[in-house]
Amino acid sequence: MEQVAIVDRLRAEFPDEILSSYTNQGQTAVIVRPGRIVDILRWLRDTDDLRMNHLRALCGVDNVRRKEPGLSRFEVVYNLYSIPLRHEIRVRAEVGDKDPAIDSVVALWTGADWLERETYDLFGIRFDNHPNLRRVLLPDDWVGHPLCKDYPLKGKEEWAGMTELLEKIKELDQHGFDPEGHAHGQTAPDQEDDL
Amino acid sequence: MTRPISKSLDIPVPDGDSERYSLRMGPQHPATHGVLRVDLELDGETIIECTPQVGYLHRGFEKLAENKTYAQALILTDRLDYIAAMANNIGYCVAVERLLDISVPLRAQYLRTMVGEMSRISSHLLWLATHALDIGAMTVFLYCFREREILLDLFEELCGARLTFSYPRIGGVRQDVTSAFVDELQRFLDIFPAKIEEYETLIDTNRIWLKRTVGVGKVTGEQALSLGLTGACLRGSGVDYDIRKHQPYGAYALVDFEVPLGSDGDIYARYRCRMEEMHQSVRIIQQCIDQLPPGPIVGPDAPDLVMPNKPRARIEASTNIYGTGLIKLIRDRNLYMSGDVYVATEVPKGELGFYFISDGNNRPYRMHIRSPSFIHISALATIAKGELIADLIANIGSLDVVLGESDR
Amino acid sequence: MDILLTLVWIVVLFVVVMLHVAYATYFERKIIGHMQVRLGPMRVGWHGLLQPIADGIKSFFKEDIIPEHADKPTFLAAPIICLVAMMTTLAVLPFAKGWVLADIDIGLLFIFAMSSLASYGVVLAGWSSNSKYSFLGGMRSMAQVISYEISMGLSLVGVMLLAGSLNLTAIVEAQGDRFLGMYLLPQCIGFFVFFISMLAETNRVPFDLPEAETELVSGYCTEYSGMRYAIFFMAEYIGMMVMASIATICFLGGWNGPFPVPFFPPLWFVLKIYLFMFLFIWIRATLPRYRYDQLMGLGWKVLIPLALANIVLTACLKAILD
Numbered sequence: 001m002e003q004v005a006i007v008d009r010l011r012a013e014f015p016d017e018i019l020s021s022y023t024n025q026g027q028t029a030v031i032v033r034p035g036r037i038v039d040i041l042r043w044l045r046d047t048d049d050l051r052m053n054h055l056r057a058l059c060g061v062d063n064v065r066r067k068e069p070g071l072s073r074f075e076v077v078y079n080l081y082s083i084p085l086r087h088e089i090r091v092r093a094e095v096g097d098k099d100p101a102i103d104s105v106v107a108l109w110t111g112a113d114w115l116e117r118e119t120y121d122l123f124g125i126r127f128d129n130h131p132n133l134r135r136v137l138l139p140d141d142w143v144g145h146p147l148c149k150d151y152p153l154k155g156k157e158e159w160a161g162m163t164e165l166l167e168k169i170k171e172l173d174q175h176g177f178d179p180e181g182h183a184h185g186q187t188a189p190d191q192e193d194d195l
Numbered sequence: 196m197t198r199p200i201s202k203s204l205d206i207p208v209p210d211g212d213s214e215r216y217s218l219r220m221g222p223q224h225p226a227t228h229g230v231l232r233v234d235l236e237l238d239g240e241t242i243i244e245c246t247p248q249v250g251y252l253h254r255g256f257e258k259l260a261e262n263k264t265y266a267q268a269l270i271l272t273d274r275l276d277y278i279a280a281m282a283n284n285i286g287y288c289v290a291v292e293r294l295l296d297i298s299v300p301l302r303a304q305y306l307r308t309m310v311g312e313m314s315r316i317s318s319h320l321l322w323l324a325t326h327a328l329d330i331g332a333m334t335v336f337l338y339c340f341r342e343r344e345i346l347l348d349l350f351e352e353l354c355g356a357r358l359t360f361s362y363p364r365i366g367g368v369r370q371d372v373t374s375a376f377v378d379e380l381q382r383f384l385d386i387f388p389a390k391i392e393e394y395e396t397l398i399d400t401n402r403i404w405l406k407r408t409v410g411v412g413k414v415t416g417e418q419a420l421s422l423g424l425t426g427a428c429l430r431g432s433g434v435d436y437d438i439r440k441h442q443p444y445g446a447y448a449l450v451d452f453e454v455p456l457g458s459d460g461d462i463y464a465r466y467r468c469r470m471e472e473m474h475q476s477v478r479i480i481q482q483c484i485d486q487l488p489p490g491p492i493v494g495p496d497a498p499d500l501v502m503p504n505k506p507r508a509r510i511e512a513s514t515n516i517y518g519t520g521l522i523k524l525i526r527d528r529n530l531y532m533s534g535d536v537y538v539a540t541e542v543p544k545g546e547l548g549f550y551f552i553s554d555g556n557n558r559p560y561r562m563h564i565r566s567p568s569f570i571h572i573s574a575l576a577t578i579a580k581g582e583l584i585a586d587l588i589a590n591i592g593s594l595d596v597v598l599g600e601s602d603r
Numbered sequence: 604m605d606i607l608l609t610l611v612w613i614v615v616l617f618v619v620v621m622l623h624v625a626y627a628t629y630f631e632r633k634i635i636g637h638m639q640v641r642l643g644p645m646r647v648g649w650h651g652l653l654q655p656i657a658d659g660i661k662s663f664f665k666e667d668i669i670p671e672h673a674d675k676p677t678f679l680a681a682p683i684i685c686l687v688a689m690m691t692t693l694a695v696l697p698f699a700k701g702w703v704l705a706d707i708d709i710g711l712l713f714i715f716a717m718s719s720l721a722s723y724g725v726v727l728a729g730w731s732s733n734s735k736y737s738f739l740g741g742m743r744s745m746a747q748v749i750s751y752e753i754s755m756g757l758s759l760v761g762v763m764l765l766a767g768s769l770n771l772t773a774i775v776e777a778q779g780d781r782f783l784g785m786y787l788l789p790q791c792i793g794f795f796v797f798f799i800s801m802l803a804e805t806n807r808v809p810f811d812l813p814e815a816e817t818e819l820v821s822g823y824c825t826e827y828s829g830m831r832y833a834i835f836f837m838a839e840y841i842g843m844m845v846m847a848s849i850a851t852i853c854f855l856g857g858w859n860g861p862f863p864v865p866f867f868p869p870l871w872f873v874l875k876i877y878l879f880m881f882l883f884i885w886i887r888a889t890l891p892r893y894r895y896d897q898l899m900g901l902g903w904k905v906l907i908p909l910a911l912a913n914i915v916l917t918a919c920l921k922a923i924l925d
Contacts, residue, residue, distance in 0.1 A: 024534035024535060024536060025293055025294065025296065025534065025536050027535075027536055027537065029535065053420050054420060054423075054436070055423060056537065056539060056546065056548055056565060057537060057548050057550055057563060057565035059550055059563035059565075061552060061561050062561075065554075065560075066552075066554060066560060067533070067554055067555070068533075077535075077550065077563075079537045079548070079550065079565075083420070083434060083435070083436045083441075086441055088537075090535075090537060109420075109421050109422075109423060110418075110421045110422050110423075110574075110577065111421060111422045111423025111424070111570050111573065111574065112423070113573055114569060114570065114572075114573035115423075115570070118569075122257070135250075136249065136250060137249065137250040137253045137602060137603075138250060138253065139250070146255060146258055147257060147258055151258075153258065153262055216735070218735050218736075218739075224820060225820060226818065240739070240895055327891065330891040330892060331808060331809065331811070331815070331890070331891040331892025332889075332890065332891040333635075333639070333887075333888065334638060334639050334888050334889065336639075337639040337640055337641060338639070338640065341640055397889070398891065401890065401891065403809055403890055403891045403892070403893055404891050406893070406894070406897055407891060407892075407893075407894055407897075583894060583895060583896065584739075584818055584819075584895075585815070585818050585892075585894045585895060586894070588818050
């Protein structure tokens with residue numbers, strides 16, 4: 001089915017949810033409200049002439065520096081594809097500015113589990129009803145969500161786990177674990193200034 | 196004397212009627228293909244709960260890419276799936292070209308298809324080698340490396356690198372092929388099908404191999420789709436999904452090949468799929484060599500960092516193209532069109548997708564990498580549950596994961 | 604005087620066997636190397652001939668690491684148990700007529716007893732290391748030895764029936780020096796069962812589950828290093844040689860050959876052992892590894908019934924022919 005036609009069907013089915021739609025480089029996207037995202041995606045997946053059964057990608061976006069007007073700070077992007085019917089569509093859900101949250105789609109696609117965890121990990125977008133919403137790529141005690149635009153490219157201090165590890169190495173060195181005199185755990189003090 | 200490390204291991208203690216205990220497999224373990232960690236909850240050798248943990252190789256590529264120009268971010272993709280770096284480069288270039296509307300000459304398309312399939316063969320060879328080694332067939336490992344070496348030598352001759360190529364560039368490829376390269380490649384294509392048969396005689400007719408793989412790690416088509424499996428893992432379950440056919444890129448629309456499908460969805464079906472894929476790759480490369488059209492290898496509107504054959508259209512280059520042009524490119528803010536695009540390519544591991552948002556800037560506003568390995572690892576929990584430790588190892592091998600791609 | 608002579612013989616046997624073990628590793632690495640399109644050791648000495656010596660010296664001088672929470676006495680004793688049990692079996696092996704340290708009447712039974720004892724070493728090593736991989740390796744080894752010991756013992760009952768003795772020299776002599784006299788032909792089922800059990804008993808591919816490196820890192824010897832690891836290694840190779848000897852004695856007619864060799868009567872025996880060693884290595888280069896439950900299934904559902912059938916068949920035939 002033509003992508004624009006899919007959007008029209010979506011508009012007819014969920015008139016209140018669709019905010020806008022556009023086409024870029026032959027790919028059509030719809031911007032939707034987050035409230036009924038599970039319904040929308042389930043409808044896209046289960047409707048007979050759509051059958052979007054493949055969740056290609058699920059990711060978050062931080063819109064804070066984007067020039068387009070009218071976007072909320074965070075959004076979650078779902079790229080769907082129909083393997084039997086060979087058409088695709090992109091659904092962008094605007095999830096708000098502060099304390100962003102959206103319903104989890106793990107019930108629809110088991111594979112969304114880690115994708116949502118990743119989005120939570122890197123953006124701090126909460127997925128309600130997710131079975132196990134923990135960080136996946138970063139350590140559990142990491143502070144901040146790195147893919148937000150206000151997260152610095154290089155942080156001020158080391159991750160707590162790393163400092164602990166360095167301390168441990170120093171401690172071990174005192175027990176004679178460093179017979180050849182390699183000074184472990186002593187970072188060059190001027191390193192930061194060089195960059 | 197104080198004891199520095201004093202954490203005792205909890206050796207299994209009977210707990211009611213079951214004797215469950217946990218085993219942390221990895222990140223340093225011979226069969227976890229890098230730094231995958233799998234936390235296992237075991238009853239004897241049966242896996243009750245399996246929790247894969249990734250992130251040991253997380254290098255923040257998505258964040259990094261946002262701070263690099265499109266051409267600079269290309270080298271990051273080499274480090275994703277370092278076994279098939281060429282395929283990642285192609286995936287990245289195809290996506291950026293779609294995003295920025297850059298045209299690629301036909302010769303470059305063919306060359307990309309050619310090296311992409313070479314990369315698929317070399318990746319599948321490495322997969323077969325390690326998969327067989329995991330199951331205990333050691334000889335196949337070295338036989339595969341013998342042929343993979345030829346391919347790596349070919350890559351070296353093509354672009355000077357054996358692992359991180361960055362050979363496909365945005366708008367074309369880095370260098371043209373020489374006739375010596377083509378001859379050498381032709382020689383490889385002539386001997387390779389016989390070599391595949393050699394591997395098959397070693398393992399395919401082996402009863403132990405069949406016992407270890409048939410019916411193990413079963414995934415139905417429905418399940419595979421729900422889990423988000425792609426590539427040979429999905430096709431092994433009988434779902435006909437190959438992006439080279441569904442949404443052709445490069446010269447795939449112009450060459451003739453088949454997509455091998457399995458039906459059982461077990462380790463053996465996935466194994467068969469990949470073996471057949473190697474045959475198909477040989478076919479594709481052969482056609483690419485035969486049909487290779489003459490012409491330029493870089494498009495006229497390709498951005499920085501390829502050797503331009505003509506002045507670039509989008510940058511008003513001054514006399515010193517490499518100096519001023521580049522600076523202008525970095526400083527100039529509204530070079531490109533804004534918008535977003537998701538483009539997927541079929542890499543050896545599955546569907547590698549790039550979701551780009553362009554803000555008109557020379558750097559991507561957002562680059563999301565849909566990495567097949569990441570999703571395959573997440574599927575491991577479902578697939579390995581209820582099976583034995585030995586099957587877990589076979590499953591990890593069969594899903595063909597690369598941690599560099601998973602962790603990004 | 605007799606005791607002194609025996610001691611000299613023991614020392615000679617020990618040295619010869621140790622050299623054999625060292626060069627068995629070389630042999631294995633070279634053969635597997637060539638089967639796998641590579642060269643094997645090439646650096647130390649001509650074509651790597653001194654490599655085993657270098658390895659021996661290296662492992663001797665390596666740091667002996669004992670995990671902090673290991674059960675120390677058991678951890679230290681385990682490799683010794685393995686080695687001692689395996690070495691003891693050498694005493695009853697007749698290398699040629701009269702070339703045997705202890706010609707006891709229950710030779711075969713003694714060998715079984717000792718090889719079961721050796722598996723205690725493996726189990727204890729797995730237990731005492733206080734590592735889960737070692738523990739799993741030890742468990743696997745225990746289960747494997749229990750099930751394959753049975754089939755191995757049963758497979759040799761046919762031989763005992765035919766020879767009418769447990770004495771190894773008597774078994775060889777019962778086969779005579781004719782080719783057709785070898786028990787290989789009348790006991791082909793027994794030999795089949797024995798051969799497979801032999802692979803399992805020595806933890807060789809495709810039954811190397813206790814030390815399956817891709818599953819259990821290194822199984823029971825994960826925590827061992829240096830000399831203690833080397834001792835396990837030696838025990839494994841001596842085990843291979845002992846099993847190959849039993850196969851030679853019970854099925855291939857021992858030291859008998861097409862013609863007697865002057866000066867060095869055990870030549871045929873040694874050659875037959877080498878043949879088996881080569882088979883061990885060849886199989887290692889060819890086959891993948893069994894899974895734990897499949898291994899058990901093979902042992903209990905195929906080999907033991909086959910061995911039992913073989914006993915009944917042999918007994919019936921013997922009763923009829925006599």
